[in-house]
Amino acid sequence: xxxxxxxxxxxxxxxxxALVLISRHSVNRLEEALLRDAEKERVFESYTLSSFNxxxxxxxxxxSELCQSYLNDSSLVAYLPSGLCRACFSSLVFSLxxxxxPEDRITIISEQEDFEVKKECFSRGIHYMVEKLPxxxxxxxxxxxxxxxxxxxxxxxxxxxxxxxxxxxxxxxxLLRILTHAD
Amino acid sequence: MxxxxxxxxxxxxxxVSILFGVTGCxxxxxxxxxxxDLRKVSKGRxxxxxIYDKIEVVPLDNAPDGLPLSELSVTADRFLLKGGDRLIxxxxxxxxxxxxLNPGKAIVDYSxxxxxxxxxxxxxxMRTYHLPDLSLSGRNALDTLVTPTRLARRSEKVMVLPGYxxxxxxxxxxxxxTKKYYASPGKLDGEKTKQIVKGMRFxxxxxxxxxxxxxxxxxxxxxxxxxxxxRPDFKRREGDMxxxxxxxxxxxxxxxxxxxxxxxxxxxxxxxxxKGRLLKTTREGxxxxxxEIRDGINYFCCPADELPRYxxxxxxxxxxxxxxxxxxRNGAYVIIKYHFVPS
Numbered sequence: 001x002x003x004x005x006x007x008x009x010x011x012x013x014x015x016x017x018a019l020v021l022i023s024r025h026s027v028n029r030l031e032e033a034l035l036r037d038a039e040k041e042r043v044f045e046s047y048t049l050s051s052f053n054x055x056x057x058x059x060x061x062x063x064s065e066l067c068q069s070y071l072n073d074s075s076l077v078a079y080l081p082s083g084l085c086r087a088c089f090s091s092l093v094f095s096l097x098x099x100x101x102p103e104d105r106i107t108i109i110s111e112q113e114d115f116e117v118k119k120e121c122f123s124r125g126i127h128y129m130v131e132k133l134p135x136x137x138x139x140x141x142x143x144x145x146x147x148x149x150x151x152x153x154x155x156x157x158x159x160x161x162x163x164x165x166x167x168x169x170x171x172x173x174x175l176l177r178i179l180t181h182a183d
Numbered sequence: 184m185x186x187x188x189x190x191x192x193x194x195x196x197x198x199v200s201i202l203f204g205v206t207g208c209x210x211x212x213x214x215x216x217x218x219x220d221l222r223k224v225s226k227g228r229x230x231x232x233x234i235y236d237k238i239e240v241v242p243l244d245n246a247p248d249g250l251p252l253s254e255l256s257v258t259a260d261r262f263l264l265k266g267g268d269r270l271i272x273x274x275x276x277x278x279x280x281x282x283x284l285n286p287g288k289a290i291v292d293y294s295x296x297x298x299x300x301x302x303x304x305x306x307x308x309m310r311t312y313h314l315p316d317l318s319l320s321g322r323n324a325l326d327t328l329v330t331p332t333r334l335a336r337r338s339e340k341v342m343v344l345p346g347y348x349x350x351x352x353x354x355x356x357x358x359x360x361t362k363k364y365y366a367s368p369g370k371l372d373g374e375k376t377k378q379i380v381k382g383m384r385f386x387x388x389x390x391x392x393x394x395x396x397x398x399x400x401x402x403x404x405x406x407x408x409x410x411x412x413x414r415p416d417f418k419r420r421e422g423d424m425x426x427x428x429x430x431x432x433x434x435x436x437x438x439x440x441x442x443x444x445x446x447x448x449x450x451x452x453x454x455x456x457x458k459g460r461l462l463k464t465t466r467e468g469x470x471x472x473x474x475e476i477r478d479g480i481n482y483f484c485c486p487a488d489e490l491p492r493y494x495x496x497x498x499x500x501x502x503x504x505x506x507x508x509x510x511x512r513n514g515a516y517v518i519i520k521y522h523f524v525p526s
Contacts, residue, residue: 043304043307043308043309044303044331044334044342044344045286045302046301046302047300049258050299
């Protein structure tokens, strides 16, 4: 490409990038505005039953209670897709550790061997497996399954620090197929 | 951002599970799965005393302006009822009016959570994050306006709101921490959707939350941290019309109030034995209504002048009988407390 051509196209590319950024910014602002509207249009109101006063809802941290009550007969299986935010994984492990979830009852399944994850798992006594999943069934999220006997439980945890991760059991057949490998 | 993502995941999974429940794609894990064959269940008439060992009637103070009462909820110390479409009335256990709530808008639905929180739904549209399909890779987009028809709190942080937009059904959830609504479209369109979405309702039973789908009899049992399905396969004679109008799960039994070919019945299904009993009337010729069951008592609200359908005087003690007479004279509503025979 000649210098002259570059001189013509460079400002155009810059202008296009600027346009894209501006439009993205506008979309975000529009989204924020819509959300503000959504708040105004709240379709329900909550009241304290004893007094019928409008109530403020407590943002309760549930994980400690859950880990305590489900500690004895639970096991957790997590599918860790390649390239997933490492902080998510670390947060999960630390959270479960902090709440004394028995680490030998956690199994992490990964599509490809991930040395860092494997090292962390082994150092903590967490089971680690590499499992080739059927083409087309690979989820792009972390999948968890937590058992307490036969009861599925859906939990989320928040240790007042980001990232917040939900743990859940899905009845989605596709996810169940994936997790069947760990059953 | 992460919170959004997480809320998305949680919404998606729970929505998927419920919607798969509607469309019959998951397998239930209860004994009820074995099926209830309405052709084979016991249909004999039995005395009322075989089901209930004690019956009380609590007359209620008249509602302001004589408003009709509906949609009873029972808490530890109160009876809650909708008065017309704008009031929630709170009655004490003795039937005296304790309090009333007028939110200033027409009430579509209300729900009580753990005896401490009252959530009231109004007629409005929710601006939701729309989950365009049930695939995990689908990106969510804002701005699907959905009209909710029911509400119930799944936990302290999540409100479930089934709703519709046009002819399409949506299962929506509101997250208190992110203050956002998420909507997941169902698989059904058109008239069938309208029947299912608008007919489905949240019920409370022994302080648990149930979501009932009237066409299939599917019950979604939702706990604070657990959920599961009761999905009995109702077998019936070809051509029989069946509609489940109410359900309760108490002790080992599932109770269904149902319309079979337009006639009211009570179906008592024992989950442990897999046997059911279909009751149209008792040996005394009385109908068997089903209301909210709590602590072994079936609470049912009706106008006092309808009582002869459900009771005879000899079933009441003298105090209840005179209270009933006064309620009939005043055109009041009453709550019938049916105490189950201990199993």
